Every structure is written in structure tokens, then in C-alpha cells.
Amino acid sequence: MNYKGLALIALMIATLCFMDRPGAATAADYKLQPSLTLSQEYNDNIFLSRTDRRDDYITGITPGLRFTLNDPVLFADVAGAYTQRIYAKNTKQSDNPFSLNAITRLQVLKDTLYLEVSDVYKRVSLDTSRDYAQESSFVNQTDSNTFTVHPYFILRPSSLLTLTTGYKFIDIWYKDAASIPKRDHVGYLQAQYEVMSNLLFNGNYTVTREEASTYNFWRHEATAGPKYVYAQDSYISFAFGNTWVDYDNGSSQSNLFLSGGLVHAFDTLLVMLTAQQKFEDNPSSTPRRINAYALNLQKIFPRTVLTGGIYLNKNYRTDVDRLDTQTYGARAGLKYELTPLMTAGCDVMLERIERRLGLESKTKRFLISLPLTYALTQKISMTANYSFTNLSTPETTTDNYHNNRFVVSAVAAF
Structure with a gap:
């Protein structure tokens, strides 16, 4: 079932009731901000094809609206946008995406009971091994809607102990007919001492019931570990954990893992080392577990920011408990302030995608982006961006192509 807009309706009703109270909110508490984005793009490979290369000029018109309300009792942030794309050579029809990111949080009992409702409508990649949104506005993607209702308690039995417990109802829908919608019921308990x-000690326990048309399962996850802050903006944390997954068809898995992070802040250098296990929603019929490891650096100069990092992601199919894809690579970025109103940048990513299940293949992917941004006024800015993508896969003919895109856009926030 598509729940798009339910969070927005619930938010508006709660907001109207709240704002109707005498003295409940002043003009400084809420803001309604429309925006308009105009863009022109040239793309020399619309469909990301090796042989059928088609180019086109694309005009984009994107009106948007954002509403924010910030009050101790009721918080809300709703942002929506609709894009009308016009392809000069008619290479693509009906490419008019809608996006919504809405969240509202109501404090039912002061500092104790909260109710959070959110709704996110966006395009997502159909490929679980990589994000196609980095390369195209529509290829191998589908619309997705995630609706969440989340009541939770924050309890403080003592000045040193904080307990957070709650329940999440999550409904995930995909527009693509071959994709698998799902529904999650999640209960959790978090303790921080x-x-x-x-020095903090954290413990977490989560139980998830996921229901889909092709599978149903229970997942239990328990973690425990410390976080030690040894200097300003610097800390080390780690947690040992285990995950148990039991499918209704009888299969089950148990996985021990270690997650954690190290963040060290020098005067102008930030070093971040992370390791985590996560479960990501995807349109496929196979739930995924991802073990992600990353090292990131950020160096700040008076007018320049340099970033860089390396990463490794292991993508497992939990229905068979086997490694499906392994992705590793490096990324680097540069942001330079040419003038107080103009910045230039360069972002580069080089990665390798190794597919282990089914048809084994190894894809090399290279992306580079060169943005230039100029602030005309406080509310109007212009951006010119050139991006290049190149993929090479010796084992197959599909993931072998290159693509050039040049986009000029203007954004006005009213």
C-alpha cells in the first residue's frame, strides 16, 4: 500500500491543533519556504548504453516547498519537490519525479513519551551493488515510499542511566512491479550508562518482524560496548554483537560482528575510522546484510577543504547467508573558495565491484565531478557541473559504457 502523503496530512492536522492554542507558537517558531530550481543539461548517453548511445538536451523545472516548525512540544520538517523534465529529442517520456521528506515529532508526555511519524518518497536504485542515482536520473531506478510510525519512551531511572524503548511500524512500497514491498514491526531497547x-557504556537489543510477499522472517540483534571521549571532538567506541535471523521456511543464520569507530580531531585534520553492520532496504526479493568498513580524512585550509577515504562493503544475502557482492574503492574531494561568493570543487571516486553469486564479474567504476557554484544573492545561486562516468566489466556486455553530463542550474529560495 502506498502511504505517500499520510505523514504530511498527520503533520498538518497536529500543527493546526497545536498552533490554535493561545501562545503555542510565534512567527519565529515556524517557517514556510518555497523554492524554484531551473536547470539545463546535456547528456551524451541517456540510457547508459555501450552501443545504443543517445544524447539529449534536458530542461528541468523543479518547484519545491519546505515547512518547518520548531517547538519543545511539536517539531516538524516537511520538504517536497516536483520536477518536470523536458527532453528536446524525446529520448525519454514521463520522467517527472516527485520527492517528499516529512517528519513530525510530538512530545506526548514531557521528556518521557514521544510520537514520531515520517514519510519519505524518493527514487532508489534497483541494483543492490551500487547507487545508479550517481550516474543517471532514471536508469535502473524506481520510486520508493517509506512510511514510519514510531512511538518511544525515554526513561531516566537515575542520573547516570538512560533507557530508550519503542516500537516502529515501517511500510515500504516500490513503484516497480517486479520489486518487493515489505512491512516491518520493530521493537527495541537501548541503554546508556x-x-x-x-566514558559511556551502551547496550542495544532489537527485534524485527519483516513480512513480504516472497518471505517472512524474525531478526534479533544484540550489541554492547563502551564509548570513550579522550579529547575534544575525539573518541573511540566499539561494540560486540550478534544477529540471529530465522525465516518462516525453516532457514536460519547467526552472525557475530564487531562495530565501532575512531574519530580523532587535530587542529586542521579530522581522521575517522568506522566499522559497522547494517541492514538496508532494497527493491530485490532478497534481504541484505552489509558489513561496511571505511577510513576518511578531512583537511581544512584557510580557503580549501580536502577530503579523502577508502572503503570496503561486503553485501550478503541473508536468505542463503552468502556473500553476494564485494565493493571496495577510494574517493577524494577538493573544495576551493575562489571568492567569498564563488567556490569550485572536484570529486573523484574509483571503485571495484566483485559479484560472487550467479554470474561472477568484476566491474571497475570511475566517476569524476567538477562543480562551480556562485551565489548571486543570499537566496539565489547558480551551479555549473561537469561529470564523467566510465564502467568496464570484461565478463559481460552490460556494464561497459561511458557517460558525459554537463548541467547548469539556478536555485532561488523565497
């Missing part, structure tokens, strides 16, 4: 002012 302050051993010392700079």
Missing part, C-alpha cells in the same frame, strides 16, 4: 563523565 555514564561510567565517568567521558
Whole structure:
């Protein structure tokens, strides 16, 4: 079932009731901000094809609206946009995406009971091994809607112990007919104990019931570990955990994992090392578990910001408990302030995607982006961006192509 807009309706009703109270909110508490984006793009390979290369000029018109309300009792942030794309050579029809990111949080009992409702409508990649949105506005993608109702308690039995417990109802829908919608019921308990002012001990337990047309399962996850803040903006944390997955068809898995992070802030250098296990929603009929490892650096100069990092992602199919794809690579970025109103940048990514299940293949992917941004006024900015993508896969004919895109856009926030 598509729940698009339910969060927005619930938000508006709650907001109207709240704002009707005498003295409930002043003009400074809420803001309604329309925006308009105009863009012109040249793309020399619309369908990301090796042989059938078609180019086109694309005009984009994107009106948007954002509503924010910030109050101790009721918080809301709703942003929606609709894009009308016009292809000069008619290479693509009906490419008019809609996006919505809405969240509202109501404090039912002061500092104790909260109700959070959110709705996210966006385009997502159909490929679980990589994000096609980095390369195209529509190829191998589908619309997705995620509707969440989340009541939760924050309890403080003592000044050193904080307990958070709640329930999440999550409904996920995909427009693509071959994709698998699903529904999650999630219960959780989180505990945080302050051993010392700079040492915390965290424990988490989560149980998930996921229901889909092709599978149903129970998933239990337990983690525990400390977080130690050893300097300003610097800390180390780790947690040992285990995940148990039991499918209704009888199959089950148990996986032990270690997650954690190290963040160290020098005067102008930030070092971040992370390891985590996560479960990501995707349109396929096979739930995924991802073990992700990354090292990221950020160096700040007076007018320049340099970023860089390496990463490794292991993507497992939980129905068979086998490694499906392994992705590793490196990325680097540069942002330079030419003038107080103009910035130039360069972002580069080089990665390798190794597919282990089914037809084995190894894809090399290279992306580069060169943005230039100029602020005409405080509310109007212009951006010119050139991007190049190149993929090479010796084992197959599909993932072998290159693509050039040049986009000029103007954004006005009223």
C-alpha cells in the first residue's frame, strides 16, 4: 500500500491543533519556504548504453516547498519537490519525479513519551551493488515510499542511566512491479550508562518482524560496548554483537560482528575510522546484510577543504547467508573558495565491484565531478557541473559504457 502523503496530512492536522492554542507558537517558531530550481543539461548517453548511445538536451523545472516548525512540544520538517523534465529529442517520456521528506515529532508526555511519524518518497536504485542515482536520473531506478510510525519512551531511572524503548511500524512500497514491498514491526531497547563523565557504556537489543510477499522472517540483534571521549571532538567506541535471523521456511543464520569507530580531531585534520553492520532496504526479493568498513580524512585550509577515504562493503544475502557482492574503492574531494561568493570543487571516486553469486564479474567504476557554484544573492545561486562516468566489466556486455553530463542550474529560495 502506498502511504505517500499520510505523514504530511498527520503533520498538518497536529500543527493546526497545536498552533490554535493561545501562545503555542510565534512567527519565529515556524517557517514556510518555497523554492524554484531551473536547470539545463546535456547528456551524451541517456540510457547508459555501450552501443545504443543517445544524447539529449534536458530542461528541468523543479518547484519545491519546505515547512518547518520548531517547538519543545511539536517539531516538524516537511520538504517536497516536483520536477518536470523536458527532453528536446524525446529520448525519454514521463520522467517527472516527485520527492517528499516529512517528519513530525510530538512530545506526548514531557521528556518521557514521544510520537514520531515520517514519510519519505524518493527514487532508489534497483541494483543492490551500487547507487545508479550517481550516474543517471532514471536508469535502473524506481520510486520508493517509506512510511514510519514510531512511538518511544525515554526513561531516566537515575542520573547516570538512560533507557530508550519503542516500537516502529515501517511500510515500504516500490513503484516497480517486479520489486518487493515489505512491512516491518520493530521493537527495541537501548541503554546508556555514564561510567565517568567521558566514558559511556551502551547496550542495544532489537527485534524485527519483516513480512513480504516472497518471505517472512524474525531478526534479533544484540550489541554492547563502551564509548570513550579522550579529547575534544575525539573518541573511540566499539561494540560486540550478534544477529540471529530465522525465516518462516525453516532457514536460519547467526552472525557475530564487531562495530565501532575512531574519530580523532587535530587542529586542521579530522581522521575517522568506522566499522559497522547494517541492514538496508532494497527493491530485490532478497534481504541484505552489509558489513561496511571505511577510513576518511578531512583537511581544512584557510580557503580549501580536502577530503579523502577508502572503503570496503561486503553485501550478503541473508536468505542463503552468502556473500553476494564485494565493493571496495577510494574517493577524494577538493573544495576551493575562489571568492567569498564563488567556490569550485572536484570529486573523484574509483571503485571495484566483485559479484560472487550467479554470474561472477568484476566491474571497475570511475566517476569524476567538477562543480562551480556562485551565489548571486543570499537566496539565489547558480551551479555549473561537469561529470564523467566510465564502467568496464570484461565478463559481460552490460556494464561497459561511458557517460558525459554537463548541467547548469539556478536555485532561488523565497
